[in-house]
Amino acid sequence: MSKRVLIADDTEFFRLALKDILGRAGFTIVGEAENGAMALEMAKGLKPDLVILDVVMPVMNGLDAAKAISALKLPLKIVMCTSLGYEPIVEEAVRSGASGYIIKPLSETKVLNTLNSIL
Amino acid sequence: MDISKYKGIYLQEARTHLAEIESGLLSLEKDPSQKDVLDALFRHYHSIKGMSASMGYTPVMRLAHAEEDLLDKLRSGKLSLNSSMATALLKCLDALRELTDRVERDEPLDVEITPLIDELTASVVGGSAPAATQPPAASVAPQPKTEALRLSEVMKVEGSVFDDLLATVGDLFMALSSFKALSHSSRSIEIKEGVHVLGKSISTIHKNILSARMLPLEDLIAGLPRVVRDLTSGSGKEVSLTSEGMDISLDRAILEGLASPLVHIIRNAVDHGIESAQERVECGKLSVGAIKIKAYTRRDRAVIEISDDGRGINRERLRKKAAERGLSAERLASMPDRELLKLVCMPGLSTADKVTGTSGRGVGMDVVKDSVEALGGALGIESAEGKGTKIIMELPRTTSITKVLIVSIGPEQFLLPISKIERVIETGKDDIGGGVFSFEGVQVPVVPLAELFGIAEKARPGATLILVDAGPILGAGQHLAALKVDDFGDEIDAYVKPLLPPISKLWGATGLTIMGDGRPVFLLDVQQIISKAAGA
CATH class of the missing domain: 3.30.565.10 (Histidine kinase-like ATPase, C-terminal domain)
Incomplete structure (x- = not known):
């Protein structure tokens, strides 16, 4: 069965790009969140297999969202997605529950390699 | 992946961020301590940087990165905003706008940004010189195009599309005028009914286009x-x-x-x-x-x-x-x-x-x-x-369809607004003496349009006078003036466009309409013409 993915990014540009990449690779996009708080709520309701979290987002940032979602102890994986230069920060996120990270700019290969290694 | 299809959404989001940045910077200048504004500004620069990096717009990315860096220091309290920083940030904003416009026009992004980044760095007084303004090493290599063709989900309509639509409706109104004339002389109920329905439909389209063209003042004063x-x-x-x-x-x-x-x-x-x-x-x-x-x-x-x-x-x-x-x-x-x-x-x-x-x-x-x-x-x-x-x-509030009368002077045609016309009179040349015409006991000044415009008038025995309401220009309770033309034609509904630069100062005309056959015809400025003729 195809994996269910929740995407959280405040930029529509990246949500669209991720949707395209994942859609073509056979993933099912179950939801799109514009901030961490929305992602947390949607993670509870939609039961995704995977949550992709942008780091810099309004209301609740990706790091806080990752911690909150991990604390729910749901059967899902979290992947952080962020810009160049933020590696130290996402590494901290990986220690507190995320399974991996993708560095923007996005490329199809990069995204799929990361996700396949995790799932 | 083919990034070009994301250009539409990129432009749309980038411009939204730029507008937010501008209002954020201006508000911050008044009160630099607004943490939420600083956070939001940081995110806007961050988003522009990320999107630009993905699109391969390296100069945009570098500039946004330098600004994001400064904002990060401001929001963490390492620096506080001074006016030279604000000025530098606004200058960078202008450059980002210029770059965005170039992206839209597919022009090379060769805007000099290094001096701007230097100015940004120099504006940081008292703080440690930010070494982090150097661009990230990674360059965005073009990605192989692998995915299937797909249409963009975002549709943008150029404002000019509405101009064309409105002009077309103008043509429709004019064609309708001809049909109306035909239907008057026709005995067929079907034709009369058809013309009536056509007229109603054209009016509906006209109304809808006008409302689609409306924008709030807000957009202008932003x-x-x-x-x-x-x-x-x-x-x-x-x-x-x-x-x-x-x-x-x-x-x-x-x-x-x-x-x-x-x-x-x-x-x-x-x-x-x-x-x-x-x-x-x-x-x-x-x-x-x-x-x-x-x-x-x-x-x-x-x-x-x-x-x-x-x-x-x-x-x-x-x-x-x-x-x-x-x-x-x-x-x-x-x-x-x-x-x-x-x-x-x-x-x-x-x-x-x-x-x-x-x-x-x-x-x-x-x-x-x-x-x-x-x-x-x-x-x-x-x-x-x-x-x-x-x-x-x-x-x-709208550019509109105006009822006009077609008049001709020599080989030229002009339009007069029906709202100004009192009466059209065919008269003998002898009835006009000393530049005045006697109408119902009132001496009405005659304005020879051919002379004013320097057009050779047709040789004909009589004259056509258009009596118009001149308003208060003539003084002494005198409201009427007679415009002398060679002939008059149909009364039509014309879509009159305002005159815009460079012809906005054209003497004697207030607007322009394009006739069904593509000829431009000017709508005359009755007030201006009469003032000149009266020497006011």
């Missing part, structure tokens, strides 16, 4: 805070700009035509109206000057008032300047205040003795008045010395 900031920067003046009623919408073409007069009025208010902070305090005013823009509707027209609480227009100086330009002292002395203020719009007359860096570029209130009138509007001025000035613009 850039004004920046204009005011640039005008006051380093002038020793402080100005607060407030607005009211900006949700009123007008046709795009009218808003466009309003842009330059509006900036000019604001410029006048800042340069000549509002006093320096010190001068204001000395005369018991608040140190910060106020400029208010208020809009409301009056029947189907929009009224926009721009008022300032500055020094007002000095009547004495106005009289002196007008006298220098040849107006007689007696006439000036007896002139009612309202008339006197209108002199501000005399070409070349500016009441400020000093030419500042921003005003006095040879563009005066006369140009403002002409632009507003070219849009079919009217300009009014109220001013109380010592208290301030109010400029009132009354404008049509």
Whole structure:
């Protein structure tokens, strides 16, 4: 069965790009969140297999969202997605529950390699 | 993956971020401690950086990165915003806008950004020099195109599409006029009914296009805070700009035509109206000057008032300047205040003795008045010395379909607004003596259009006179004037476009319509023509 993915990014540009990449690779996009708080709520309701979290987002940032979602102890994986230069920060996120990270700019290969290694 | 299909969404989001950045920076300048604004600004730069990196727009990414870096230091409290930082950030914003425009036009992104980044770095006084302004090493290599063709989900419609649609409806109205004439002489009920339905449908399309072309004033004035900031920067003046009623919408073409007069009025208010902070305090005013823009509707027209609480227009100086330009002292002395203020719009007359860096570029209130009138509007001025000035613009909200009469002079055709026409008279040449025509016992001045326009008129025994309402120009209770033409044609519904630069100052015309066969025909400015003929 195809994996269910929740995407959280405040930029529509990246949500669209991720949707395209994942859609073509056979993933099912179950939801799109514009901030961490929305992602947390949607993670509870939609039961995704995977949550992709942008780091810099309004209301609740990706790091806080990752911690909150991990604390729910749901059967899902979290992947952080962020810009160049933020590696130290996402590494901290990986220690507190995320399974991996993708560095923007996005490329199809990069995204799929990361996700396949995790799932 | 093929990134080009994301260009539409990129432009849309980037522009949204840029607009937010501008208002954020301006608000931060007033109160640099707003943490939420700093956070939001950081995110906007961050988003632009990320998107630009993905699209391979390296200069945009570098610039946004440098700004993001500065904002990160500001929001974490390592630095606090000073005015040179704000200026540098605004300059960078202009560059980002320019770059975005180039992206849209598929032009090379060769804007010099290194000096801007240097200026940003230099503006950081007291803080540690940010070494992190160097660009990230990774470059965005073009990605192989692997995915299937797919259409973009975002559709943008160029404003010009609506211009074309409206022009087409104008043509439809004209074609309809011909059909109406045919149907009058036809006995077929089907034809009459068909023409009636066609007319209703065209009117509906017309209404829908007009409403699709409407934009709120808000869209136009969004850039004004920046204009005011640039005008006051380093002038020793402080100005607060407030607005009211900006949700009123007008046709795009009218808003466009309003842009330059509006900036000019604001410029006048800042340069000549509002006093320096010190001068204001000395005369018991608040140190910060106020400029208010208020809009409301009056029947189907929009009224926009721009008022300032500055020094007002000095009547004495106005009289002196007008006298220098040849107006007689007696006439000036007896002139009612309202008339006197209108002199501000005399070409070349500016009441400020000093030419500042921003005003006095040879563009005066006369140009403002002409632009507003070219849009079919009217300009009014109220001013109380010592208290301030109010400029009132009354404008049509839509460019519209007007009922006009086609007249011809020699080989040329012109249009006259039906609303001005009292009567059309065919007469013998002998009935016109000494430039006047006797109509129902009244001596009506005859205006020979062929002569005024320098067109050779047709040789024919009689003459066609169009009696028009000249308004109050002629004075002494005289309202009628007779325009002499060679012939008159149909009465039609014409889509009249306002004249826009470079032909906005064309003498004798207020608008232009494109006929069904593609010929442009001018709508005559009855008032202007009669004033000239009457020597007023």
